[in-house]
Amino acid sequence: MIGRLLLRILRSQYGWARPFGDFNVRWLRAVFGAMPPVADLLHGKWLGHSVHAVITDLPLGALSLTVLFDFLNQRQAADISMVVGVLGMVAAAVAGLADYSDTDDDARTAATVHGTLMVLSLLVYLVSLWLRLTAPVDADRTVAIVTQLIAYSIMLAGAYVGGELVYTLGNMVNRHAWRFGTKSEWIKLDVTDLPENKPTPAKAGAQQLVVVRSGDTVYALHAQCAHAGGPLPSGKLVDGCIECPWHGSRFDLATGRRTRGPSTFDQPRYQVRAADGGGWEVKRVLDPAGQNIASAAAPRST
Numbered sequence: 451m452i453g454r455l456l457l458r459i460l461r462s463q464y465g466w467a468r469p470f471g472d473f474n475v476r477w478l479r480a481v482f483g484a485m486p487p488v489a490d491l492l493h494g495k496w497l498g499h500s501v502h503a504v505i506t507d508l509p510l511g512a513l514s515l516t517v518l519f520d521f522l523n524q525r526q527a528a529d530i531s532m533v534v535g536v537l538g539m540v541a542a543a544v545a546g547l548a549d550y551s552d553t554d555d556d557a558r559t560a561a562t563v564h565g566t567l568m569v570l571s572l573l574v575y576l577v578s579l580w581l582r583l584t585a586p587v588d589a590d591r592t593v594a595i596v597t598q599l600i601a602y603s604i605m606l607a608g609a610y611v612g613g614e615l616v617y618t619l620g621n622m623v624n625r626h627a628w629r630f631g632t633k634s635e636w637i638k639l640d641v642t643d644l645p646e647n648k649p650t651p652a653k654a655g656a657q658q659l660v661v662v663r664s665g666d667t668v669y670a671l672h673a674q675c676a677h678a679g680g681p682l683p684s685g686k687l688v689d690g691c692i693e694c695p696w697h698g699s700r701f702d703l704a705t706g707r708r709t710r711g712p713s714t715f716d717q718p719r720y721q722v723r724a725a726d727g728g729g730w731e732v733k734r735v736l737d738p739a740g741q742n743i744a745s746a747a748a749p750r751s752t
């Protein structure tokens with residue numbers, strides 16, 4: 451019941467958040483599009499999942515301590531934890547902007563509400579910090595503490611929307627998280643023609659694939675981009691990779707490995723072989739643990 455009420459409040463903000471989000475994403479894409487390595491660093495391509503999600507623990511923890519230290523009248527500890535928390539908020543915001551720049555539709559709108567609440571919280575925290583640092587050591591701190599509690603409440607509201615963004619809307623979540631197992635078998639590839647160097651959609655059982663033939667070598671990846679489900683058969687080929695048409699993630703055709711974000715996940719890959727009687731068969735490549743990770747040691751598709 452509380453969840454439904456909060457969701458209704460969140461949705462009631464979409465009127466202003468949608469156009470504001472569209473505007474923000476336009477300029478953010480121009481900024482991050484000009485420096486892909488920085489965007490990859492902030493997305494967490496090197497880490498294997500979102501950097502923003504990791505950093506957010508720091509301000510939430512530090513600023514929760516500030517509430518406790520204020521309650522205990524531990525002034526110095528409260529000030530230090532607030533400085534750490536504010537710096538953590540700035541770092542989380544920088545990483546979050548990169549993820550925000552590659553959102554669409556409802557995820558973009560919810561991310562706009564989330565980001566706006568966090569910026570508002572940060573500004574109120576700065577006021578509280580300024581009140582603390584400019585007042586005499588033994589001055590009354592009532593206003594600074596009330597201000598801090600307001601900032602903390604706004605931050606918690608922002609954190610709730612952030613959770614909604616990930617757990618309900620699936621932003622920055624691996625689209626293939628449940629698509630793994632410990633067994634894999636050869637399945638007939640349902641495709642009649644494979645033009646050379648052209649991403650071609652194909653089915654293998656219930657799975658939708660994108661298949662690329664380069665001479666005698668045939669590569670096959672899952673058709674749905676790991677980042678947000680973009681259609682890889684509509685993508686283009688760049689330096690042995692396929693580039694997603696939605697936000698530009700690139701995956702190595704031979705290994706499925708991500709070579710450019712925003713995807714922080716690899717793409718499920720399939721081995722391909724000629725089938726008896728003509729056509730092709732595919733088999734999903736599993737890592738030793740059967741997880742959804744492309745194996746560098748896997749043999750090249752033939």
Ligand code: FES
Nearest residue numbers: 675678680694697
């Ligand atoms: S869906 Fe975002 S890069 Fe493919």
